[in-house]
Amino acid sequence: MMSQSNTSSLKGRKVILHDMCLRDGMHAKREQISVDQMVRVATALDAAGVPYLQVTHGAGLGGNSLQHGFAPHSNEEYISAVAAKMTQAKVSVLLIPGLGTMRELQSAFDCGARSVHVATHCTEADTAPQHIAYARKLGMDTTGFLMMAHLNDPEGIARQGKLMESYGAHTVYVTDSAGYMLPDDVKARVSALRAVLKPETEIGFHGHHNLGMGIANSIAAIEAGATRIDGSAAGLGAGAGNTPLEVFAAVCERMGIETGVDLFKLMDVAEEIIVPMMEHVVRVDRESLTLGFAGVYSTFLLHSKRAADRFGVSARDILVELGRRKMIGGQEDMIMDTAMTMARERGLLKAVAA
Amino acid sequence: MSTKKIRCALIGSGNIGTDLIYKIQRSPVLEPVWMVGIDPASEGLARAREMGLKTTADGVDGLLPHVLEDNIQIAFDATSAYVHAENSRKLNALGVMMIDLTPAAIGPLCVPPVNLREHAEKAEMNVNMISCAGQATIPIVNAVSRIQSVAYAEIVASLASKSVGPGTRANLDEFTYTTSGAIEKVGGARKGKALAIINPAEPPMIMRNTISCLTDDEPDHVKITESILQMIKEVQKYVPGYRLVNGPIYDGNKVQVFMEVAGLGDYLPRYAGNLDIMTAAAARTAEMFAEEILAGRIQLNAVEIA
Numbered sequence: 140m141m142s143q144s145n146t147s148s149l150k151g152r153k154v155i156l157h158d159m160c161l162r163d164g165m166h167a168k169r170e171q172i173s174v175d176q177m178v179r180v181a182t183a184l185d186a187a188g189v190p191y192l193q194v195t196h197g198a199g200l201g202g203n204s205l206q207h208g209f210a211p212h213s214n215e216e217y218i219s220a221v222a223a224k225m226t227q228a229k230v231s232v233l234l235i236p237g238l239g240t241m242r243e244l245q246s247a248f249d250c251g252a253r254s255v256h257v258a259t260h261c262t263e264a265d266t267a268p269q270h271i272a273y274a275r276k277l278g279m280d281t282t283g284f285l286m287m288a289h290l291n292d293p294e295g296i297a298r299q300g301k302l303m304e305s306y307g308a309h310t311v312y313v314t315d316s317a318g319y320m321l322p323d324d325v326k327a328r329v330s331a332l333r334a335v336l337k338p339e340t341e342i343g344f345h346g347h348h349n350l351g352m353g354i355a356n357s358i359a360a361i362e363a364g365a366t367r368i369d370g371s372a373a374g375l376g377a378g379a380g381n382t383p384l385e386v387f388a389a390v391c392e393r394m395g396i397e398t399g400v401d402l403f404k405l406m407d408v409a410e411e412i413i414v415p416m417m418e419h420v421v422r423v424d425r426e427s428l429t430l431g432f433a434g435v436y437s438t439f440l441l442h443s444k445r446a447a448d449r450f451g452v453s454a455r456d457i458l459v460e461l462g463r464r465k466m467i468g469g470q471e472d473m474i475m476d477t478a479m480t481m482a483r484e485r486g487l488l489k490a491v492a493a
Numbered sequence: 494m495s496t497k498k499i500r501c502a503l504i505g506s507g508n509i510g511t512d513l514i515y516k517i518q519r520s521p522v523l524e525p526v527w528m529v530g531i532d533p534a535s536e537g538l539a540r541a542r543e544m545g546l547k548t549t550a551d552g553v554d555g556l557l558p559h560v561l562e563d564n565i566q567i568a569f570d571a572t573s574a575y576v577h578a579e580n581s582r583k584l585n586a587l588g589v590m591m592i593d594l595t596p597a598a599i600g601p602l603c604v605p606p607v608n609l610r611e612h613a614e615k616a617e618m619n620v621n622m623i624s625c626a627g628q629a630t631i632p633i634v635n636a637v638s639r640i641q642s643v644a645y646a647e648i649v650a651s652l653a654s655k656s657v658g659p660g661t662r663a664n665l666d667e668f669t670y671t672t673s674g675a676i677e678k679v680g681g682a683r684k685g686k687a688l689a690i691i692n693p694a695e696p697p698m699i700m701r702n703t704i705s706c707l708t709d710d711e712p713d714h715v716k717i718t719e720s721i722l723q724m725i726k727e728v729q730k731y732v733p734g735y736r737l738v739n740g741p742i743y744d745g746n747k748v749q750v751f752m753e754v755a756g757l758g759d760y761l762p763r764y765a766g767n768l769d770i771m772t773a774a775a776a777r778t779a780e781m782f783a784e785e786i787l788a789g790r791i792q793l794n795a796v797e798i799a
Binding site for chain 1: 645647649659663664665668688690695698703705707737740742751
């Protein structure tokens with residue numbers, strides 16, 4: 140084993156890793172990952188001992204749409220193909236009420252999904268009771284996933300997490316969808332949850348790397364009591380990507396945090412399989428940094444770049460305006476709307492008389 | 494001309510029912526007479542009494558003995574899908590026509606500028622108002638599909654968090670299924686999909702709707718744009734705050750329209766265009782039935798209980 144720091148206060152802590160590259164990574168690939176690629180990646184992650192991996196369209200169940208893009212295959216095809224090959228890893232899915240439905244959850248379960256992130260905006264947990272209860276009825280590992288968590292204060296997150304728990308969630312996640320949070324923000328929210336949730340309810344953290352804080356934030360979450368961490372091999376995910384899972388696993392190993400994954404195998408997956416799949420280098424660039432700086436949903440990145448090209452307004456200007464208007468996950472249509480309004484105001488686009 | 498009005502009952506004393514009182518009171522052909530609640534201490538019932546309505550806190554059963562003597566002919570149901578069927582059965586048996594604002598959808602789906610006339614001519618005894626997103630988007634889908642065939646239509650409704658009540662929140666799947674189905678049945682798309690987003694921004698955002706249609710053949714830009722603009726004018730007759738923000742914009746076979754719906758601010762705040770378009774569409778529907786009844790063109794008949 141590598142040399143470990145003797146001073147880590149987290150030595151011996153057990154943390155469950157959850158890979159996102161086949162779900163959040165779909166965003167970074169414009170939803171164009173093939174079934175064969177998914178099976179190859181998932182098989183390698185399974186062999187590296189990653190206990191959970193998420194597999195769906197980037198926007199989760201029901202995600203195939205003009206709003207979020209169409210993947211080449213249905214969620215059912217992806218889930219079935221991957222689940223059939225797993226030796227130990229559990230396949231999870233994302234379900235955002237208002238987009239995905241219980242029918243689709245049943246169908247995902249029938250295809251082999253055994254864990255679900257039921258996701259709502261961080262103030263709207265009460266749109267999820269049906270779906271969380273349904274997941275529990277199916278016997279799934281069930282997470283309440285509070286997105287854009289920087290837009291609610293720690294007390295608010297605690298109240299929303301308590302609702303998720305009351306609906307039946309095993310785990311409540313603080314989800315930094317905008318990659319905006321700093322370690323103190325994460326600690327405050329995880330601590331507030333820990334103070335109100337039942338001892339058996341786990342806490343998770345899902346980071347985005349837009350300010351380069353994915354790993355530091357995940358460690359901060361563990362210090363405050365989180366036991367589940369989402370990341371993504373090679374960071375393949377929306378915006379500047381998720382917390383790069385192999386880097387995080389290495390840091391855990393140095394600190395003596397037990398993840399149960401094979402670090403070198405995970406490094407190989409990232410380097411040999413994921414990086415060659417990337418269409419653009421997933422990194423902190425000007426636009427993804429803008430997401431983190433302005434607190435904008437990470438998935439807006441590629442949509443804004445496309446709108447910028449089409450209407451001649453800079454992607455950064457669009458993102459800043461979306462942040463100012465407090466647009467949240469799922470409002471991708473407002474990117475084009477905002478770009479069109481800005482283009483009209485700048486005389487670049489003519490209005491249709493109405 | 495006589496000043497006779499059709500007398501109405503409102504079932505459900507929440508925000509929707511209260512907002513309806515204002516809209517019906519303004520109507521030249523409708524008169525709000527009864528409001529039905531289930532909680533004697535409810536604010537809605539107290540307000541209704543102040544506005545001159547008779548009230549009962551005993552649910553629909555509290556209204557039934559008064560239907561004939563007060564000549565109630567139209568009832569609006571703003572309760573829940575679970576009790577609507579029973580409410581409708583009891584009132585239909587007394588010859589009262591039901592306007593259903595719940596997701597129950599027992600009767601035919603109604604979007605006023607698309608198919609209201611058809612329902613009124615048939616004297617349907619129960620029509621369903623679908624959902625707020627349905628009322629806000631289906632006219633546009635129909636404006637495209639009446640020009641050329643639409644293979645797929647998708648709508649995204651963004652709602653202010655404060656305007657979405659506990660009933661909708663706890664039953665989002667119903668909203669999704671009902672609206673998706675209505676995009677097909679009333680909008681005329683072969684396949685429909687509805688997405689809802691609840692945004693908590695302060696100050697609250699005004700309801701937004703994005704409508705995207707994929708036409709089978711290349712869209713006729715001129716005809717479709719004209720049809721959409723004409724349809725918007727039709728909706729504006731009962732929802733003045735129904736406004737085109739951007740589009741129609743064309744990309745291959747895709748037509749996209751970006752709408753905003755501001756309410757009238759009767760009882761509900763202006764940002765809650767989603768609630769306003771439901772109450773306005775329901776009131777518009779009742780008015781057309783009332784006009785037909787007053788003109789003697791249709792007659793409401795008691796529905797026999799099977």
